[in-house]
Amino acid sequence: MSSTLLTNATLLDPATGRATRGAVLVRDGRIADIAEGAAPGAPAEAARIDCRGRVLTPGLIDMRAFVGEPGAEHRESLASASAAAAAGGVTTLVCMPDTNPVIDGPAIVDFVLRRARDTACVHVLPAAAITKGLAGKEMTEFGLLKEAGAVAFTDGLHAVGNAQVMRRALTYARDFDALLMQHVEDADLVAEGVMNEGELASRLGLMGIPREAETVMLERDIRLVRLTGARYHAAMISCADSVEIVRRAKQDGLPVTCGVSVNNLVLNENDIGHYRTFCRLSPPLRDEADRHAIVRALDEGVIDVVVSDHNPQDVETKRLPFAEAADGALGIETLLGASLRLVHTGDLALNKLIAALTVNPARILGREAGRLAIGAPADLVLIDPDLPYVLDKRRLKSRSKNSPFDEARLQGAAVLTLVDGRIVHAIDDLAAAA
Numbered sequence: 001m002s003s004t005l006l007t008n009a010t011l012l013d014p015a016t017g018r019a020t021r022g023a024v025l026v027r028d029g030r031i032a033d034i035a036e037g038a039a040p041g042a043p044a045e046a047a048r049i050d051c052r053g054r055v056l057t058p059g060l061i062d063m064r065a066f067v068g069e070p071g072a073e074h075r076e077s078l079a080s081a082s083a084a085a086a087a088g089g090v091t092t093l094v095c096m097p098d099t100n101p102v103i104d105g106p107a108i109v110d111f112v113l114r115r116a117r118d119t120a121c122v123h124v125l126p127a128a129a130i131t132k133g134l135a136g137k138e139m140t141e142f143g144l145l146k147e148a149g150a151v152a153f154t155d156g157l158h159a160v161g162n163a164q165v166m167r168r169a170l171t172y173a174r175d176f177d178a179l180l181m182q183h184v185e186d187a188d189l190v191a192e193g194v195m196n197e198g199e200l201a202s203r204l205g206l207m208g209i210p211r212e213a214e215t216v217m218l219e220r221d222i223r224l225v226r227l228t229g230a231r232y233h234a235a236m237i238s239c240a241d242s243v244e245i246v247r248r249a250k251q252d253g254l255p256v257t258c259g260v261s262v263n264n265l266v267l268n269e270n271d272i273g274h275y276r277t278f279c280r281l282s283p284p285l286r287d288e289a290d291r292h293a294i295v296r297a298l299d300e301g302v303i304d305v306v307v308s309d310h311n312p313q314d315v316e317t318k319r320l321p322f323a324e325a326a327d328g329a330l331g332i333e334t335l336l337g338a339s340l341r342l343v344h345t346g347d348l349a350l351n352k353l354i355a356a357l358t359v360n361p362a363r364i365l366g367r368e369a370g371r372l373a374i375g376a377p378a379d380l381v382l383i384d385p386d387l388p389y390v391l392d393k394r395r396l397k398s399r400s401k402n403s404p405f406d407e408a409r410l411q412g413a414a415v416l417t418l419v420d421g422r423i424v425h426a427i428d429d430l431a432a433a434a
Contacts, residue, residue, distance in 0.1 A: 003027045004421060005042040008133050009051035009382065013372035014058065014355035017143040017225040024056060026378040029420040034374055049416070051382055057354050058370050059091025059122075059379035061361040063181070063259060064235055065332055066156070067093075067124075068399075069115065070108075071100025075400050076312040078112070081332065082120035084397035086425040089381035089414030090331040091307075092123040092369060097134065098156035104129040104140045112324035123379070125151040125365070130180065132168050134158045137165065142172045150382065151365050154181035154235065157282065157311075157327070159217055161187055166221065170230035179364065181233045182221055184242070185283060189213035194323050196269045196284045204275070206323060209284050211239045218242055221247040222249045225256060233364060234258035236309060238283040240293035247302050257364050258302075260294055262331060263404060266341045267291075271404065277318050277325035278404045281309070295347050298356060304364065306356045308335040312400030330403040331398050332403065338405055340385060340412035350385065382416035 007023040011034065012302045023039035025032045025046070033040040042048075062085065068075040078095075085093050095112065098104035103112060109126050116124035128150035132138045142153060153173065159182060160166045166182075173180045195201050197208025218234055222245060225232045237246065237258050249256040261281070269285045279285060286294075297303045312330030319327050331338075339357070340349040362370030370376050393406040417425040 002421060003032070003043050004418070005039060005046045005048045006051055006056060006382070007039045007048065008053060009056035010053055011372060012057045012351060012354055014284050014359040015371045015373070017351040017355070019351065024380070026380070026418065026421045029378050031372070031374055031376050031378050034372070054415065055350070055383040055385060056372070057381055057383065058358045058372055058376070059148055059381045059419065060336065060357045061092040061365070061367070061370060062090045062308050062310065062332055063094045063220065063305055063337060063361045063365070064099055065093045065095055065310040066312070066328070067095045068312065069099065070111065075314050076398060077119070078116050078124060079119040079396060081310070082116070082122045084333040085122045086417045086419070087397050087414065089336045089383065089417055090122060090332055090366070091379035091381065091417065091419050092125060094125045094127050094151060094365070096127055096154065096156040097154060102133050103127070104124050105133050106144045109145055109148040109150050120123050122419050126153050127152045127181065129153070130155045130160055131165065136162055139169055139172065143175045143239050144179055146176055146178055152179040152233070154179050155183065157183060159185050159187065163220060163224070165196065167224050169226065170224050170228040170232065174228050174230035179231050179233055181235045182217070184214050184217045184221065184234050184237065186213045186217045189216065194280060195272060196286050197288065198269070198287060200269050204272070204331045211241055214239060214283060215241045215245060218245050222254065224258065225249070225254050229255070231255045232400055236261045236264070236283055236307065236377065237303070238264045238286050238294065239290040243293055243297040243302055250302065257304040259305040260298060260303050261306045261430045262306055262335050262338050263309065263329065264291065264294055265298070265366040266338050267404060271372035275322040276404070277320065277322055278326050278402050278406065280322060280328055281329060282327040295342060299348055299352060304356065304422065306335070306339055306353070307363045308332040312398050313402045314400055318402045328402070330396065330398050330400060333398065334391065334403060334405045334410070337391070337410040337413050341410070343385065344411055378421035380418045381414045383412065384415045387410040387411065387413045387415070
């Protein structure tokens with residue numbers, strides 16, 4: 001059995017919020033021992049890594065990542081997406097069903113799992129489509145898809161607009177104890193909109209997307225959850241009104257959770273600047289008041305998880321006038337560094353941020369990861385929260401380069417990532433030590 005001893009680390013367990021100085025022994029893909037202060041006993045042949053006081057936590061879990069494979073490997077493959085994930089400290093990613101063919105049958109789920117096993121260096125969990133072909137009309141076979149390995153059901157970038165179809169989907173999800181993840185945007189209210197509706201959109205001469213495109217869909221879904229009792233996850237919310245809708249649903253005891261994109265946490269509509277298409281996103285970047293409301297909701301626990309909303313686009317779909325460009329941006333490799341901005345500004349405690357990136361998504365997905373405990377999977381990330389750098393999109397692992405954080409000054413990064421006890425990413429000095 002292979003063993004690795006990680007010493008002199010600041011151990012942060014997001015399940016308890018406790019941070020102590022200590023060491024972790026990894027053996028055969030699991031956490032074999034944890035010791036505060038002195039290092040635990042380890043086999044003589046164990047690799048030893050001095051963490052130099054940096055923060056050791058469970059690996060990050062990204063609940064929303066779009067991967068091109070199958071069908072659009074030129075934008076991103078499972079191999080390139082997993083390499084980017086490892087570099088960003090993400091050890092588990094949930095890939096969306098927006099592929100070609102769509103992940104709407106057991107054979108496609110099986111293909112993704114087998115392909116990930118052969119080419120990916122992190123855990124890849126496929127989410128299956130709610131409706132066939134993402135068309136919003138005919139439901140997929142929830143039972144067969146879940147049995148094949150689908151961890152959740154979503155129509156990805158598409159919302160299920162038909163209320164009757166959504167009601168049936170929630171009913172089936174309840175019966176199969178499945179999780180439904182909805183992209184809360186009413187397509188009819190979005191219409192030709194390309195950014196947040198308001199004064200800035202008017203000044204830029206761009207069509208706006210009202211907050212009601214999000215809140216109307218969210219309100220409807222919450223009422224259907226009340227009717228059916230199914231587990232429901234709003235993939236991403238972006239405004240203060242949505243926060244209050246989710247808050248009320250949780251206060252009423254409904255099985256509702258929600259996420260937020262890291263982009264909406266740390267950027268606002270002003271970052272669009274002179275029509276920067278890398279900042280054309282769905283949901284759109286909102287104003288600063290909404291951003292602050294979202295950050296407060298994350299701090300209060302109303303928002304459960306932070307996601308990268310990793311959606312790589314190629315040059316042909318991004319190097320266009322803003323109104324014609326595709327929605328989406330890279331995010332999985334910058335998820336940690338960008339979200340640490342909130343810690344450095346004092347808006348969020350480190351333990352709360354890490355919980356939203358680890359134990360909370362693990363709980364929602366029903367995974368045993370996300371804990372720093374004996375017997376837990378050895379999916380770990382060593383974080384240097386103070387490491388400064390300027391992001392260069394050319395050095396990103398993703399095949400596409402449409403990052404809204406290109407040339408941004410960031411502070412904090414993953415310096416070592418382990419998946420099942422295997423090192424899948426390490427900066428030079430730690431790689432040499434291992």
